[in-house]
Amino acid sequence: MTTPKSERELHLPLSRVKTIMKSSPDVEAVGPEPLYLVTKVAEMFLVDLAKRAHKNCKSNQLEYMHIAEVVQDDDTLDFLREIMPRKITVRQFKELMAKKNARRRNSDDSTEESSEEETSEESSSEND
Amino acid sequence: MAEKLEDLNLPLTVVTRIVKDALPDGVAITKEARTGLAKAASVFVLYVTSAATNIVKNKKRKALTGQDVLDAMRDIEFDRFVEPLGEALEQYKQIASARKSGGGYVG
Numbered sequence: 001m002t003t004p005k006s007e008r009e010l011h012l013p014l015s016r017v018k019t020i021m022k023s024s025p026d027v028e029a030v031g032p033e034p035l036y037l038v039t040k041v042a043e044m045f046l047v048d049l050a051k052r053a054h055k056n057c058k059s060n061q062l063e064y065m066h067i068a069e070v071v072q073d074d075d076t077l078d079f080l081r082e083i084m085p086r087k088i089t090v091r092q093f094k095e096l097m098a099k100k101n102a103r104r105r106n107s108d109d110s111t112e113e114s115s116e117e118e119t120s121e122e123s124s125s126e127n128d
Numbered sequence: 129m130a131e132k133l134e135d136l137n138l139p140l141t142v143v144t145r146i147v148k149d150a151l152p153d154g155v156a157i158t159k160e161a162r163t164g165l166a167k168a169a170s171v172f173v174l175y176v177t178s179a180a181t182n183i184v185k186n187k188k189r190k191a192l193t194g195q196d197v198l199d200a201m202r203d204i205e206f207d208r209f210v211e212p213l214g215e216a217l218e219q220y221k222q223i224a225s226a227r228k229s230g231g232g233y234v235g
Contacts, residue, residue: 011146012138012169019135020170021177026185033194033220038176040216041197044209046143046169047150053161054151062151064160067168076205079175080168 012039137170179204194220 017039021030049070056066064087071077071084088096143166147157157165179200184192194217201210 011142020173024174024177026181034192034197036220037194037197041209041213042169042173045172046146050147050150060155062157062161064164067164
């Protein structure tokens with residue numbers, strides 16, 4: 001048995017991709033053709049995401065926040081937003097909350113409940 | 129079924145190599161960025177799989193095909209991947225059929 005050349009060109013292990021695919025409900029068997037394509041597209045996705053994140057780099061170091069920025073700015077990456085929140089420091093979080101409270105005090109007499117969602121996206125930080 | 133939880137993540141070393149090859153020389157990638165990229169690609173695999181499975185279900189078929197994966201790209205609005213992935217599918221099919229008729233070896 002030899003492996004077709006195009007399969008050898010893949011870098012990600014097919015077996016691992018298969019395990020991930022099979023963890024999805026309703027997937028029983030995964031044939032070699034769809035497995036090859038999903039692995040291929042996963043690599044394309046990785047390269048694409050890394051290149052776009054790299055554009056957000058100011059220095060020569062790619063950091064988590066550069067990737068999170070791409071994810072939060074592109075609607076087609078919505079499926080990643082929960083697992084890749086923008087991370088902020090405790091200090092930034094406190095400042096944010098202070099601002100939010102100030103805004104609430106201001107809006108109390110005019111319009112209620114407007115600043116609620118703005119900070120929720122950012123609040124799941126610092127814990128992994 | 130995956131036996132360990134890490135079986136559901138793509139291997140960090142391979143992910144790092146792919147990313148390094150794609151970026152200009154000398155770019156450092158922090159540990160957190162590597163883990164993030166690996167996690168993102170793993171979730172992407174699931175996302176594509178579920179989109180392709182939906183197509184199969186709607187067509188009342190059972191087995192997943194390469195074309196379903198290709199069609200799934202449009203459904204999840206990753207149209208930019210359709211063309212290169214279509215080429216990959218063609219190439220794959222050619223090699224697979226050559227392997228069938230030519231007794232196994234493709235040089």
